[in-house]
Amino acid sequence: MPNFSRRTFLAGAASLALASRRSFAARSDLEPIYAEIKKRHQEAIERIQRWIHQPTIAAENVGGEEGVKLAMDLFGEAGFTNVTRIPTDGKPGIFAVYDAGAPRTVGLYFMYDVKQADASEWKLGDPWKASIVQKPGMGKCIIGRGAVNQKGPEAAFLAALHAIRGAGKKPPVNFVLVAEGEEEIGSPHFPQVVRAPQVMQALGKCMGIFMPSAGQAIDGTTDVTLGAKGVIEAQIISSGEKWGRGPSKDVHSSLRAMLDSPAFHLVQALGTLVTPDGVDPAIDGWFERVKPLSAAEKKMVADVVAHGNEQQMKDQFGVKHWERDVPFEQAMERLCGWPTVNIEGLVGGYTGQGGKTVLPHQAVAKMDFRLVPDMTVDDCLHKLRAHLDKRGFNDVEVVMTGGYDPNTTAPDAALIRAQEQTYRRAGQNPLLWPRGGGSWPGYVFTDAPLKLAAGHFGLGHGSGAHAPDEYFLVESENPKLFGLDDMVKSFVDYLHDLAAIRS
């Protein structure tokens, strides 16, 4: 789920002056394309459904081969050429180009995998059936795993290319497309795709890269996010066997009188990772590379805070206080500018109903560490290891399961200025947000040697990524929300803004 930004938290809380979607100010020169979009509405819906029908789940090793083939077919049908499978040590990536003979080239980042789905939890239908369901106060939605994350928005972008070609036109920019099939497991092999020489060379010509996304919150607001925190997901494991002190299997808990406890060993190791009040990272050297928010970034936060509803956010999370009772603005600055150490889950010993008198041989903390510029995954992993070693926790294992470096894109990048322009033309009043709290592998584009501007773009709405009943709105009855055709239009417009914006 790459596009996790401020809006996700402010959903329902914004009090921005909202323009109706009906105010979408179409350009007259693009009218033939808009007409084609309308004509191809059903075709565009069916494309989304066709894609959802193919489950491709890296975490479960499901549908990989079918998934990569279908994605390559979809790209070819939309006009991409040189559609190439890029082998990796995991699922293959895809590389494709679209030469429109335009002066500028734009990068596209797609994923063809989806999160797992447990059909028994879905009230609105089979996750792979892609049924059309009427949602009250919203309109007709496609229900299915991947509907909003990310097949719906990606297929909407492909629909824009079909419409352009259907109207007898060429896209106003060229494209370089890179796709992966492991986004939902943390993109472990995506660098191998991007670092392939022909991919690297092609991306080097791009003015920036974006991922199609349904950018409207349920209240219709949209924002422009200038990067993402990095993340390390890791398991911290304390085991008696490794330690040589606790038991090597679960034993009767009376033996606690003579045997050490790997679970308490874990508790003590975890306790050293945060400040005594449990709030900030306390890992040796953790803040060495932390770059404070700039004055410009603080200004963006202040703008968002001025438009936000603090009490509504607190109610949404069920809290009475922000950490350390800091004021709202400072809490929001922490959200985009401060590293975190989080326990995602604790698992050890007996986890069933009631109790069981065992001394467990092992305990595990599932952790995530969010990173901000200029922290890096490698440096932080090294610091975490050194921190634990120094305190006598040499035996406590740190097993990284996924990680991204943070990424940042400048607000004055042409890619970003074009976004703002297109959003404003569509009646939106997008606020800038310095950095999403969630993470996506944008660093492979923003870091050297490519140093591309990177982001997400797309009007339209959907929700339920990673949850049951994921949906993507295709025919809107809500004046604040864009349906599929208007979303496709937003892509057409954006491409033209990208072609025209001063560099």
Next chain:
Amino acid sequence: MPNFSRRTFLAGAASLALASRRSFAARSDLEPIYAEIKKRHQEAIERIQRWIHQPTIAAENVGGEEGVKLAMDLFGEAGFTNVTRIPTDGKPGIFAVYDAGAPRTVGLYFMYDVKQADASEWKLGDPWKASIVQKPGMGKCIIGRGAVNQKGPEAAFLAALHAIRGAGKKPPVNFVLVAEGEEEIGSPHFPQVVRAPQVMQALGKCMGIFMPSAGQAIDGTTDVTLGAKGVIEAQIISSGEKWGRGPSKDVHSSLRAMLDSPAFHLVQALGTLVTPDGVDPAIDGWFERVKPLSAAEKKMVADVVAHGNEQQMKDQFGVKHWERDVPFEQAMERLCGWPTVNIEGLVGGYTGQGGKTVLPHQAVAKMDFRLVPDMTVDDCLHKLRAHLDKRGFNDVEVVMTGGYDPNTTAPDAALIRAQEQTYRRAGQNPLLWPRGGGSWPGYVFTDAPLKLAAGHFGLGHGSGAHAPDEYFLVESENPKLFGLDDMVKSFVDYLHDLAAIRS
């Protein structure tokens, strides 16, 4: 599982000079009873099977009514009179007497419930079928839930009463029997059974009370345990809702930047409960009432250590060191004389495969606290609460799910001296052990006002309590282990020793 003592740990490690079971020195005056035991062998086996066929599981609220009725029938058939159901706030208890016109009266503690059983884990057969299976190197065993814990041994005791009556004799002592159906969930209502006026009055006349048990370890050794540690089983719960600071539901982990973490709050609370090396309780005042082991108790430990095999024990648990690298004798002193704080299990947030980027709203530690004389459950719970409150963890809940005070019986109690005498006559060389590391509700008998001697008695062997393929040996091919008939004999002998021992 009440009878959890030193032997469980020393199984296979003992190097005692073992007498063969064939040396059982029967008294000639009891020959008619012994003959009756042999004659009724099949009847005794069928009684055990009949009892196992009836699952009675308090934790799952299964078979309660059928279980209490069957137990009452079994007691009545064995010669008990006035078999009375004692209602409690949970499952009913049973009270019964057996007036043999003897000068002395002995108490009996029975349980009619069993631990849960997952049939899919049982290799040797349906847990409720009570099949007879040949176990290599051992002999014919009954397989089933409750086989050794505690229906087999209890039924063996009833078989002794049937044999005595069958031989035209009367038991040499009178009996007062109390039984419960909630032993496996920590006997929460057993005090209500014992405190019933007619039960209290009857128990007041007893020279002591014992529970029938299969007292032989797999190497044939037997010991005499003089009490049990107490225990508090409790869940320690940190929840955002209660705290008012963390989230009240699981939220995206990026929010960790502005929200407190109930999981880290738990980690920090747990960290205060033990010394910095994770070994000893560090709860304020926890050691105030701890009575050190007496010289006599230390002598018992030294005797056991002299007969034990330290390396074999270490290998069994997979450890290279005892806590704090203390020598074996000190570790064994801790096992019977030192309180513990143990994490049985940790559960919080995402506990599935891999990771999930959530900030959990709740985390729970399943704990047990072993108590030694003169600690009490009530006092310790109060101290734990005060300790947490003093450190700012007022919101962290402590929910006790079960608890026993410790209990102690003097080695010179007639009940104990008779045990040693019977065991020695059977060729055993029982060592005294000051206090089992496991727990049973003996405190309701040993504490004021009853102040009874209390323990377990019975030769014979079985294992797998609380585990799959629980068994009870009924026809032994192993010269070190007693089969069912010899076990029944041991009860007959013990009753006569109890009747004759100097008070």
